[in-house]
Amino acid sequence: MPIPKPNLNPAFNIIRLSHVELVVTDLARSRAFYVDTLGLQVTDEDSETIYLRAMEERGHHCIVLRKGDEPRARDLSFKLFDEDHLEKAEHFFRTRGHATEWVERPYQSRSFRTRDPHGIPLEFYARMDRLPPIHQQYKLYHGVKPLRIDHFNCFSPDVDASVAFYTELGFRVTEYTEDEETGRLWAAWMHRKGGVHDMAFTNGTGPRLHHTAFWVPTPLNIIDLLDLMATTGWVGNIERGPGRHGISNAFFLYIRDPDGHRIEIYCSDYQTVDPDLEPIRWDLKDPQRQTLWGAPAPKSWFEEGSLFEGTEPVPASLAAQPIVAP
Amino acid sequence: MPIPKPNLNPAFNIIRLSHVELVVTDLARSRAFYVDTLGLQVTDEDSETIYLRAMEERGHHCIVLRKGDEPRARDLSFKLFDEDHLEKAEHFFRTRGHATEWVERPYQSRSFRTRDPHGIPLEFYARMDRLPPIHQQYKLYHGVKPLRIDHFNCFSPDVDASVAFYTELGFRVTEYTEDEETGRLWAAWMHRKGGVHDMAFTNGTGPRLHHTAFWVPTPLNIIDLLDLMATTGWVGNIERGPGRHGISNAFFLYIRDPDGHRIEIYCSDYQTVDPDLEPIRWDLKDPQRQTLWGAPAPKSWFEEGSLFEGTEPVPASLAAQPIVAP
Amino acid sequence: MPIPKPNLNPAFNIIRLSHVELVVTDLARSRAFYVDTLGLQVTDEDSETIYLRAMEERGHHCIVLRKGDEPRARDLSFKLFDEDHLEKAEHFFRTRGHATEWVERPYQSRSFRTRDPHGIPLEFYARMDRLPPIHQQYKLYHGVKPLRIDHFNCFSPDVDASVAFYTELGFRVTEYTEDEETGRLWAAWMHRKGGVHDMAFTNGTGPRLHHTAFWVPTPLNIIDLLDLMATTGWVGNIERGPGRHGISNAFFLYIRDPDGHRIEIYCSDYQTVDPDLEPIRWDLKDPQRQTLWGAPAPKSWFEEGSLFEGTEPVPASLAAQPIVAP
Amino acid sequence: MPIPKPNLNPAFNIIRLSHVELVVTDLARSRAFYVDTLGLQVTDEDSETIYLRAMEERGHHCIVLRKGDEPRARDLSFKLFDEDHLEKAEHFFRTRGHATEWVERPYQSRSFRTRDPHGIPLEFYARMDRLPPIHQQYKLYHGVKPLRIDHFNCFSPDVDASVAFYTELGFRVTEYTEDEETGRLWAAWMHRKGGVHDMAFTNGTGPRLHHTAFWVPTPLNIIDLLDLMATTGWVGNIERGPGRHGISNAFFLYIRDPDGHRIEIYCSDYQTVDPDLEPIRWDLKDPQRQTLWGAPAPKSWFEEGSLFEGTEPVPASLAAQPIVAP
């Protein structure tokens, strides 16, 4: 098994993924996508920036849209247990040779930035402004009724290396895809918060952000979103799905925002809090790995992703290919 | 508009589609598909034949599986208002030059067979044995929880001619696809019972039976069936879907039985009882016609169908092509 | 069996229930209920009147709200097959001694009014203005996503007499409740359009309108409506449900509009087009008759209803009592 | 606020609730309830005992049914992080004056028993036999499709004291009900695993086990269970629901097993992993606290519960009363 033993006592405690900042070229058009169509709630906005949260979140933001010239993904942000763990985390990265930088973020306590071994920009903080609950204000629910941010998925040029590093950070592998011929990892799903993942890696030119996922109540909400997108000018932004993932067993849909940033709508995976949870292995050649029902993903899904600001992607060291739709 | 005026006072009253007999080559394997997987209820069976009904049906059968050497579709059967209308119907066909034949069918009052202008074998009867209701015996529900047979769809080598003939029989067009260049019909949906269709025609080498459809409670039952088929050895029998039809607005899935007979699982179309209901026109080039969400149907869906016993199909007279998945 | 034989060849052809006019005392408040909360679409409005349709309807209106001093139900309206049947219907009522009156209704071809034997005001017409389809304009769907008007239910002081009369009009009984001791009908469900009912009668001081029902896609839409009403100031307007009816097998919810007019939200009954469909008998003492899951209806549900304009209700001749919640 | 500050650094790490042993008087009848009706999977059984797991669980059991003369609840069991934490936990209880006892449990590593301050029998262990995943064996899903055990709810004679004690164990309050007049707690929901609760307390004669809850995929599964129970002889075992809880926002149903042990079917609460999650306060007099849609719970729901083996319940010290259905 190419999966390292989980590190059950990491140097600091990452609670969960928190948010990502996406650079978008047309803020109004992005607002039409994220707010009017997906149904995320605006918590602050001005002419340059929109802050969004999902329906059950009490933290101030799970997505920040920032106007810019080129579509880019900025820092993937994670919430730490407390300020003490924030200190420990910064120390960890710095002493391992990852440059760190303390930054001020609106609505957050002090935060630091760093990069993972492949150059993915990461942000860590412990406290974010808390907002009153809105999960029982049902008149606000619309679009796909997004409940919370669920996970990030990144292209990695070396998934084995990514898994080794994030394992050290305390992420635990729940499922993974192995290339049988080389014995190397082709993809892996790793969690902190007790679901199938907070962070996943897929073999490919990277680092690039493959997608950001939102959790919704039931598969019917995904069907509602498809009907809505199909009849409001967004049919071309539907990329893959709906379907059931083999890996994670979740019901999914992939869509693209106006700049091509990929969003997954996702629900019904399973609870993973047991420290002795056994990772599930999948073979790269298993067509039910991607979609339990057998339909392969389109080429764009394997090839396209958002560039991270300030990092040049490199080709994957593993050449193995999954099944791609013709 | 290439659609003829509806005939609101036809010579006899067809209540609804009733059933079809399918010739299958391995009765046990077909039973595993229709009974164990789809969830149809056996109402009678012996070594040669299985009679099935769906959960809300009180007539004895909606599908008859008969063992044979070659997969074939036999008569498409329709229920008439009463014995008097049965006489009128037989007279109608006979005097129009369609050979008719009175036949004895188990569990049915006397029935007659004939053929439509393209050779589709048709059966008509007025009374079938009635069985006690089982729609509230919820322990019997399983598989996709099929509630009732919904419609037949046939390849026709000349959809204009098919529509003209079935219009005379009292079927009313609810939606249709027009080839803009020739002004001819590429497909049409026609009903008797107050839904979008009892019978539909698609341009292609024909006559052949394209599919038989069953109505289910909600889209979630279709997702359940996909999960079940995907994990019980039937993943290769999933052909297209799930999706929302543009035409009919229904949620659908197409699957293939062990002999390749195509079954559609279908729900949530609309009520069409108004005699002045306006047919909805779709352009053959509109990608949302087939699937509102934009995904094209696979090649097999356009090319494969069940041969009707005793009829040799001929190529379609209209060469126009819809959008096919690569 | 206390049910008369169905009249399969009535003197004229009623296609389906069409609409009802409700007198309401605060038009703005009623708009908040029917439009903002239920999700019906406004097709016309002025300071005195609001016309509404549901999402799959192409006729101009299924509910007319008219401002008035006292809450009242006005005519229950039915659509006839064509103008010829309209003539036949008017003749039928007039020659049976029911006064008829030709009236002009906005958006309808000529219509006539009459009353049933207990004084329920009825309206008949053949043509209503047709509107473009909106069932695929998914951005318009909200509230409970009402698809179409489904049925009326009226208190009758003599259900046997009501059933006898509506049977003559061609309505067919699908299910009924019998009082075992007297052998009399306590309630009956009667259809024209191929569902469980267009019109139902419940024993009680009458005639009064018990409720008007709307069809919705799935039980989850009813749950969504409950969540919405519960958090937007309408929690006191929730009267009974959600639940599964024993009779009809439908999933239901009863709510009250601002004037107390009762609305049912309803889905998933069954198809009844067969002329030989056997009515299902229920015993008045069967607690699963009302709610398959066993919960009795509240007292208000048995006692309260909307007065019909111009008709004084009389007590029921049958004293038998169903199970009422304490 | 009557809620103590959370103890974010407890002496040992409880991962989640694990299982409960229920003494039942008729093992076959209980099997019909838990296995044939709810759909739990048997992992071992003999003439005295049945071990059950839910569909996504990989631990050997979440419910143990043991034949006995009187219905009783035995130990509420919790899974600890590892063997080291098991030692720490045993030390904690012992040094606080709670008698502990090391026991051998089939399919578990060594376990110890103790009691909470009110006498609730508790069991702790770190490792249970792991079974192969079955969550994608869809042919096994039936009944309500239970995915996992979700929480215990206990009557406590002093909820303030219970909350103080479980807070010390590291449970965190997510929502609570306060009696405004006394400022005392009437109920509280406390979690370890990142949902609304692993353990809840309700004011009443106690300790007694109020209910054990199972998580299911969607509200439609609960409707399916109601239909099944209503038509297979279990209608009298439906106690309350379906409904939406105000507290937790979950969709729920309460049913009773053949011995009166109460089971809740539950889904769609929210994620609570943030250490700074603010507890939500409810007033005891708020009717939407229990059921967002306003329906009060029946008397039995407030009064009946399972006795814990070896503990005599005492009356609650707080006399305040919630709203009870008439």
Ligand SMILES: [Ca+2]
């Ligand atoms: Ca036989």
Ligand SMILES: [Fe+2]
């Ligand atoms: Fe994902």
Ligand SMILES: [Fe+2]
């Ligand atoms: Fe079809």
Ligand SMILES: [Fe+2]
């Ligand atoms: Fe009704």
Ligand SMILES: [Fe+2]
């Ligand atoms: Fe609970």
